[in-house]
Amino acid sequence: xxxxxxxxxxxxxxxxxxxxxxxxxxxxxxxxxxxxxxxxxxxxxxxxxxxxxxxxxxxxxxxxxxxxxxxxxxxxxxxxxxxxxxxxxxxxxxxxxxxxxxxxxxxxxxxxxxxxxxxxxxxxxxxxxxxxxxxxxxxxxxxxxxxxxxxxxxxxxxxxxxxxxxxxxxxxxxxxxxxxxxxxxxxxxxxxxxxxxxxxxxxxxxxxxxxxxxxxxxxxxxxxxxxxxxxxxxxxxxxxxxxxxxxxxxxxxxxxxxxxxxxxxxxxxxxxxxxxxxxxxxxxxxxxxxxxxxxxxxxxxxxxxxxxxxxxxxxxxxxxxxxxxxxxxxxxxxxxxxxxxxxxxxxxxxxxxxxxxxxxxxxxxxxxxxxxxxxxxxxxxxxxxxxxxxxxxxxxxxxxxxxxxxxxxxxxxxxxxxxxxxxxxxxxxxxxxxxxxxxxxxxxxxxxxxxxxxxxxxxxxxxxxxxxxxxxxxxxxxxxxxxxxxxxxxxxxxxxxxxxxxxxxxxxxxxxxxxxxxxxxxxxxxxxxxxxxxxxxxxxxxxxxxxxxxxxxxxxxxxxxxxxxxxxxxxxxxxxxxxxxxxxxxxxxxxxxxxxxxxxxxxxxxxxxxxxxxxxxxxxxxxxxxxxxxxxxxxxxxxxxxxxxxxxxxxxxxxxxxxxxxxxxxxxxxxxxxxxxxxxxxxxxxxxxxxxxxxxxxxxxxxxxxxxxxxxxxxxx
Numbered sequence: 001x002x003x004x005x006x007x008x009x010x011x012x013x014x015x016x017x018x019x020x021x022x023x024x025x026x027x028x029x030x031x032x033x034x035x036x037x038x039x040x041x042x043x044x045x046x047x048x049x050x051x052x053x054x055x056x057x058x059x060x061x062x063x064x065x066x067x068x069x070x071x072x073x074x075x076x077x078x079x080x081x082x083x084x085x086x087x088x089x090x091x092x093x094x095x096x097x098x099x100x101x102x103x104x105x106x107x108x109x110x111x112x113x114x115x116x117x118x119x120x121x122x123x124x125x126x127x128x129x130x131x132x133x134x135x136x137x138x139x140x141x142x143x144x145x146x147x148x149x150x151x152x153x154x155x156x157x158x159x160x161x162x163x164x165x166x167x168x169x170x171x172x173x174x175x176x177x178x179x180x181x182x183x184x185x186x187x188x189x190x191x192x193x194x195x196x197x198x199x200x201x202x203x204x205x206x207x208x209x210x211x212x213x214x215x216x217x218x219x220x221x222x223x224x225x226x227x228x229x230x231x232x233x234x235x236x237x238x239x240x241x242x243x244x245x246x247x248x249x250x251x252x253x254x255x256x257x258x259x260x261x262x263x264x265x266x267x268x269x270x271x272x273x274x275x276x277x278x279x280x281x282x283x284x285x286x287x288x289x290x291x292x293x294x295x296x297x298x299x300x301x302x303x304x305x306x307x308x309x310x311x312x313x314x315x316x317x318x319x320x321x322x323x324x325x326x327x328x329x330x331x332x333x334x335x336x337x338x339x340x341x342x343x344x345x346x347x348x349x350x351x352x353x354x355x356x357x358x359x360x361x362x363x364x365x366x367x368x369x370x371x372x373x374x375x376x377x378x379x380x381x382x383x384x385x386x387x388x389x390x391x392x393x394x395x396x397x398x399x400x401x402x403x404x405x406x407x408x409x410x411x412x413x414x415x416x417x418x419x420x421x422x423x424x425x426x427x428x429x430x431x432x433x434x435x436x437x438x439x440x441x442x443x444x445x446x447x448x449x450x451x452x453x454x455x456x457x458x459x460x461x462x463x464x465x466x467x468x469x470x471x472x473x474x475x476x477x478x479x480x481x482x483x484x485x486x487x488x489x490x491x492x493x494x495x496x497x498x499x500x501x502x503x504x505x506x507x508x509x510x511x512x513x514x515x516x517x518x519x520x521x522x523x524x525x526x527x528x529x530x531x532x533x534x535x536x537x538x539x540x541x542x543x544x545x546x547x548x549x550x551x552x553x554x555x556x557x558x559x560x561x562x563x564x565x566x567x568x569x570x571x572x573x574x575x576x577x578x579x580x581x582x583x584x585x586x587x588x589x590x591x592x593x594x595x596x597x598x599x600x601x602x603x604x605x606x607x608x609x610x611x612x613x614x615x616x617x618x619x620x621x622x623x624x625x626x627x628x629x630x631x632x633x634x635x636x637x638x639x640x641x642x643x644x645x646x647x648x649x650x651x652x653x654x655x656x657x658x659x660x661x662x663x664x665x666x667x668x669x670x671x672x673x674x675x676x677x678x679x680x681x682x683x684x685x686x687x688x689x690x691x692x693x694x695x696x697x698x699x700x701x702x703x704x705x706x707x708x709x710x711x712x713x714x715x716x717x
Contacts, residue, residue: 027330027334027336027337027339027340029206029329029330030325030326030327030328030329030330030334030337030340031084031326031336031337031338031339031340031341031344032210032340032344034084034322034323034325034326034337034341035210035341035344035345035348038067038071038084038086038319038322038341038345039348039364039367042063042064042066042067042086042087043060043063043064043364046059046060046062046063046064046066046067046092046314047059047060047063048092048093048096049063049066049092049093049095049096049099049314050062050063050096050099051096051100052099052100052103052116053113053116056113057113057239057242058234058239060234060352060356061239061241061352061353062241062242064348064349064352064356065240065241065313065349066087066241066313066314067086067087067314067316067345067349068342068345068346068348068349069241069308069313069346069349070085070086070087070304070305070308070313070314070315070316071084071085071086071087071316071341071342071345072342072343072345072346073304073307073308073316074301074304074305074316074317075338075339075341075342076342077300077304078300078301078304079335079338080281080292080297080318080335080338081284081290081333081334081335082284082288082290082323082326082327082330082332082333082334082337083280083284083318083319083323083333083338084319084322084323084325084326084337084338084341085316085317085318085319085338085342086316086319086322086341086345087314087315087316087317087319088158088273088276088317088318088319088320089158089161089162089321090269090272090273090276091269091273091314091315091317092314094127094265094268094269094272095120095124095269095314095315097265098120098123098124098262098265098266099116099117099120101258101261101262101265102116102119102120102254102258102262103116104258105253105254105257105258106119106249106250106253106254108253109250109253111249111250111254112245112248113242114242114243114244114245114249114312115244115245115248115249115250116249117242117243117244117245117312118244118245118246118249118312119249119251119254120309121244121309121310121311121312122309122310123262123263123265123266124266124269124306124309124315125306125307125309125310126263126266127265127266127267127268127269127270127273128269128270128273128302128303128305128306128309128315129302129306130266130267130270131269131270131273131274131298131301131302131305132298132299132302132303132306134270134274134298135294135295135296135297135298135299135302136295136299138295139295140274140278140294140295140297140298141294141295149392149393149395149396149399150279150395150396150399151279151282151283152377152379152380152396152400153395153396153397153398153399153400153403154275154276154279154320154399154400154403155279155280155283155320155324155375155376155377156375156376156377156380156396156397156399156400156403157399157400157401157402157403157404158276158320158321158372158375158403159321159371159372159373159374159375159376160372160376160400160401160403160404161372161403161404162321162368162369162371162372162375163368163369163372163373163404164404164405165368166189166365166366166368166369166372169365170182170185170186171185171186171188171189171361171362171365171366172185172189172229172230172360172361172362172364172365173185173186173230173361173362174230180225180228181227181228181229181230184220184224184228184229184362185229185230185360185361185362185365186362188216188217188220188229188360188362188363188366189362189363189365189366189369190366191212191216191220191366192212192213192216192362192363192366192367192369192370193366193369193370195208195212195215195216196208196209196211196212196366196367196370197370199211199212209325209367209370209371210367212366212367212370213363213364213366213367216363216366217358217359217360217363220360220362220363221358221360229360229361229362230360230361230362231356231357231358231359231360231361234357235353235357238350238353239353241312241313242312243311243312244310244311244312273317274298276317276318276320277297277298277301277317277318278294278297278298279320280318280320280323281294281297281318282294284333288327288332288333290333297318301317301318304316305317320375321371321372321375322341324374324375325371325374325375326341328374376400377396379393380393380396380397380400430468430469431467431468431469431471431475431478431479432465432466432467432468432479432482433466433467433468433499434465434466435463435464435465435466435482435486436463436464436465436466437460437463437464437486437488437490438460439456439458439459439460439461439462440459441459441462441464441547441551442455442459442551442555443548443549443551443552443554443555443640444548444552444637444638444639444640445552445555445623445639445640445642446639446640446641446642446645446647446704447642447643447644447645448577448578448642448643448644448645449578449644449699449700449703450565451559451562451642452703454559454562454563455555455558455559455562458558458561459555459558460489460490461489461490461491461492461558462490462491462492462493462494462551462554462558463483463486463487463490463492463493463494464494464496464547464551465479465482465483465493465494465495465496466496466499467479467495467496467497467499467500468499468500469499469500470500470501470502470503471497471500471502471503471504471507472504472506472507475507476503476506476507476510476511477510479495479510480510480511480513480514483495483514487523490523491522491523491524492523492524492526492554492557493518493523493524493525493526494526494527494528494547494550494551494554495511495525495526495527495528496528496529496547496550497527497528497529497530497534498528498529498546498547499529500529500530502534503530503534503537508537508538511525511527511538511541512540512541515541524554524557525541526542526543526544526550526553526554527541527543527544527550528543528544528545528546528547528549528550529544529545529546529547530543531545546637548637549637552640574588574592575592575595575597575618575620575672576588576591576592576618576693577618577620577643577644577645578644578696578700579618579646579693579696579697579700580693580696581696582692583689583692583693584686584689586686587682587686587689588689590682590685590686591674591678591679591682591686591689591693594674594675594678594679594681594682595672595673595674595678596672596673597620597670597671597672597673598670598671598673599668599669599670599671600664600668600669600670600671601664601668602664602665602666602667602668603632603633603663603664603665603666604663604664604669605630605632605661605662605663606624606662606663606664606669606671607648607658607660607661607662608630608658608661609628609630609657609658609659609660609661610657610658611651611657611658612651612655612657612658613651613658614651614652614655614675614676614677615648615651615652615673615674615675615676616646616648616649616652616673616674616676616679617646617647617648617662617671617672617673618644618645618646618671618672618673618674619641619642619643619644619645619646619647619669619670619671620643620670620671620672621643621668621669621670622643622664622665622667622668622669622670623640623641623642623664623665623666623667623669624640624641624647624662624663624664624665624669624671625637625639625640625641625662625663625664625665626638626639626640626641626647626660626661626662627660627661627663628660628661629661630661632663632664635661638660640665641662645700646697646700647662648662649697649700649701652674652676652679653697655676679693
């Protein structure tokens with residue numbers, strides 16, 4: 001076994017690495033900053049979600065407990081680096097919508113708080129079970145196909161939704177209708193925003209948001225006239241969260257009246273929340289190099305969230321707003337931030353009845369505005385200087401605007417639409433790998449010198465387009481447009497699809513329509529490199545196995561216009577063909593006497609790879625195929641030898657072993673053989689003729705080498 005010390009070492013000093021993330025702030029500072037977002041967020045969303053219970057109990061109690069207990073449970077068992085767990089905006093709002101449906105459906109049955117929590121919790125748990133199925137089916141990895149512009153748009157959309165919610169609520173005043181306390185609310189929220197920005201500039205690693213919240217709330221409460229400011233809660237004693245009542249709930253009446261809407265909201269909750277969680281963890285991987293299994297994350301969080309729903313709480317999950325706020329202070333992702341946040345929030349829930357009624361909603365609204373603005377990625381505040389980046393920048397703002405204005409469902413659809421468009425545009429931009437419009441590509445079918453010379457001047461009629469990537473509906477349309485645009489006097493178009501792994505029905509339809517269009521213009525359309533199911537689906541287009549065979553077919557069609565004398569190797573009837581050009585008749589006849597001519601049946605084996613004989617082969621009639629396989633029709637076709645062309649010259653001249661197999665073509669092949677010993681004896685008697693023979697043989701080899709070099713050059717460009 002090779003020891004570690006013997007393994008090669010690499011000098012990594014020249015490799016550029018991203019600068020290490022700063023971690024000068026303590027985890028508690030990040031937790032405090034996240035708490036400054038959680039407190040107003042939990043109260044604001046809790047008041048909305050539990051609004052149907054407003055006449056039955058202090059809903060601020062449920063809001064705080066729903067933020068504290070599920071977050072603590074997730075922190076204890078889910079434990080993610082840099083992740084702060086709390087109810088997300090989308091989940092809280094959907095929870096409130098489901099609770100309102102249950103309360104309306106059960107109003108005729110005098111439904112209680114516990115009964116409503118039981119029914120709502122069951123349907124919410126169903127939603128998170130669907131989210132668990134996404135992870136269990138290993139579909140979470142599909143989020144990696146979402147472009148960065150969409151993930152940034154989601155992050156910005158969550159932040160903008162926080163800002164717009166506070167603006168809609170008039171910064172805690174309730175409405176924009178004129179009232180004496182409106183200016184106090186606007187001014188107090190503005191002070192929190194300005195003071196937080198100033199403190200952030202002076203001490204970047206200080207929890208400026210929480211400090212601004214406290215510094216503004218205390219003096220304003222002392223200066224403001226009584227009754228002008230809306231407070232976060234009314235005075236009350238310590239109240240524990242109510243438990244669901246599973247036994248007395250009116251299950252059937254509620255399900256019969258609101259079952260379908262509840263299931264719809266459950267599915268929407270699963271998709272939107274799963275996407276928000278996966279997008280954040282994808283950002284953690286790209287920005288902070290924290291790698292997690294998206295399927296494991298979804299399964300773990302879904303199970304715990306379903307448990308929270310069944311006990312009557314708003315489920316917690318990965319909170320983008322709190323997590324990014326904490327990361328802005330800590331720099332480096334750490335588990336301690338989530339632990340401190342959960343611990344302090346539990347203390348807030350236990351002591352909230354003592355001080356919550358002294359906290360103005362305006363100060364909380366200002367804190368949420370600051371948190372929302374900070375959630376927008378810094379790159380989105382600057383207009384890029386290149387067209388490509390401006391396009392991605394516009395996509396980010398489109399997704400963010402839809403998220404903020406219409407909620408997560410529309411943003412989800414917009415994100416999927418943008419992702420699809422980006423994928424199609426990227427695929428379409430590179431779908432044509434190369435274009436060969438000047439006739440430089442040739443098949444491996446070797447012909448006599450006259451035919452090769454004639455084809456060299458007429459292959460400009462053949463256009464070859466090399467395709468790559470998935471040929472879907474939009475991509476196929478781009479290919480068709482490019483083919484139409486670049487055709488200029490061509491009589492044959494070859495689409496090489498050997499690098500296309502998949503087609504759809506629209507792609508087939510596009511190609512058929514193009515084939516009919518070109519046929520009406522007298523242009524042939526060939527497609528090569530398709531196999532299996534795709535070849536069967538395009539059977540009416542006569543697909544070819546590879547580009548070489550398609551080029552061979554095009555060459556044969558061009559040769560139909562070639563003069564008959566140019567298509568034949570030598571009109572003298574000599575067995576030597578072009579090799580005997582300029583040779584004295586006596587010398588030529590003397591050499592031909594020593595040659596052996598034999599007719600091989602279709603697919604017959606002529607020579608084998610590895611043979612040591614020194615025979616020179618010259619095709620008189622039919623075709624001979626050189627390949628890498630012993631069986632005819634298998635392996636890689638190296639060349640197709642036509643009448644008047646020799647093969648086996650390397651073994652003939654150097655005595656090396658054969659490097660390929662030779663088979664007769666689909667028809668019989670007539671092949672003449674010249675042994676090295678016969679040629680050696682003949683060259684002694686006719687040295688000048690032998691010199692001419694070698695020159696012609698060398699000229700054939702050079703012509704063949706030139707064709708190979710041209711093919712290689714075209715492939716490398």
